[in-house]
Amino acid sequence: DTAVSQTPKYLVTQMGNDKSIKCEQNLGHDTMYWYKQDSKKFLKIMFSYNNKELIINETVPNRFSPKSPDKAHLNLHINSLELGDSAVYFCASSQDTGNTEAFFGQGTRLTVV
Amino acid sequence: DQQVKQNSPSLSVQEGRISILNCDYTNSMFDYFLWYKKYPAEGPTFLISISSIKDKNEDGRFTVFLNKSAKHLSLHIVPSQPGDSAVYFCAADYGQNFVFGPGTRLSVLP
Numbered sequence: 001d002t003a004v005s006q007t008p009k010y011l012v013t014q015m016g017n018d019k020s021i022k023c024e025q026n027l028g029h030d031t032m033y034w035y036k037q038d039s040k041k042f043l044k045i046m047f048s049y050n051n052k053e054l055i056i057n058e059t060v061p062n063r064f065s066p067k068s069p070d071k072a073h074l075n076l077h078i079n080s081l082e083l084g085d086s087a088v089y090f091c092a093s094s095q096d097t098g099n100t101e102a103f104f105g106q107g108t109r110l111t112v113v
Numbered sequence: 114d115q116q117v118k119q120n121s122p123s124l125s126v127q128e129g130r131i132s133i134l135n136c137d138y139t140n141s142m143f144d145y146f147l148w149y150k151k152y153p154a155e156g157p158t159f160l161i162s163i164s165s166i167k168d169k170n171e172d173g174r175f176t177v178f179l180n181k182s183a184k185h186l187s188l189h190i191v192p193s194q195p196g197d198s199a200v201y202f203c204a205a206d207y208g209q210n211f212v213f214g215p216g217t218r219l220s221v222l223p
Contacts, residue, residue: 004156033210043157043202043213056210090156098208099145099164104156 003027006091006105013081014113021076021108023091031055031097032074034066035090037107043090049074050097081112116140117205119214126221132190134217136203139184143205143212148177148188151200151216160201161188193221 006023013019025032033056034046047066048056054066063079078085088109094102118137126132134148144165149157163170163177163186170177176189190197198221203214 035213040215041200042215045210045212048210092156097210098206101147101159101162102211103159104149106154106156 002105004091004093004103004105006089006108008108009106010109010111012111012113015081015083017081018077018079019081019110020078021089021091021110023074023076023105025072025091025093025103027093027095027103028072029093029095029103030071031094032068032071033092033094033102034074034076035092035104036060037088037090039087046089047074047076048097055097078110081110083112086110086112115215116143117203117212117214119201119203119217121217122215123218123220126193126219128195128221128223129192132188132193132197132219132221134188134190134201134203134219136186136188136214137184138186138205140205140207140212141184142207144208145206146177146179146186147204147206147211148175149202149204149213150197151202157202190219193219195221195223197221 004025031050052068088107091105092102147162148160151157179186200216204211
């Protein structure tokens with residue numbers, strides 16, 4: 001019974017393509033996040049949604065667009081993929097926006113060739 | 114500009130001994146701190162947390178200590194077990210999002 005699940009787990013695609021990564025949580029949480037783990041293994045926040053509304057949008061290219069159709073889902077769509085987008089992307093959720101732990105998905109390893 | 118630092122990229126400890134992982138932060142607005150454990154090809158898993166109003170929190174073999182004046186926290190694992198071998202991330206939060214450190218790879222040797 002996976003709490004936070006993201007698909008696909010691996011994604012290999014060519015430069016210039018558009019791709020989406022899906023994320024779903026069954027914990028009833030109000031807040032969801034997307035993190036990027038770069039080549040140096042840093043986990044950096046990209047977006048944060050609370051009750052389907054965007055509350056954090058860190059400095060990411062506007063080729064990245066999150067979509068939250070409902071509280072349980074936060075999908076990440078990436079247009080015109082570039083080599084530098086290759087990374088592991090983690091979805092996470094938490095009950096609220098502060099002073100509570102976040103639960104992470106297993107990650108999506110994106111490789112742009 | 115790293116707001117959360119873990120200056121030891123790796124640590125090796127003998128099974129049964131204590132593992133001490135350190136974390137420093139720069140932003141005094143942080144009021145909640147967490148430790149996550151990560152195995153290869155898996156997402157980070159929450160381990161233990163501490164609020165800034167406390168200086169210690171214990172959960173089984175895991176204890177987190179917070180020294181606010183030094184802006185330092187540490188995770189103690191005792192006794193260490195081979196299954197504890199993983200990358201440990203320190204994270205800090207001030208209500209908007211979690212800021213993660215770069216991680217420390219712990220190897221517990223049998």
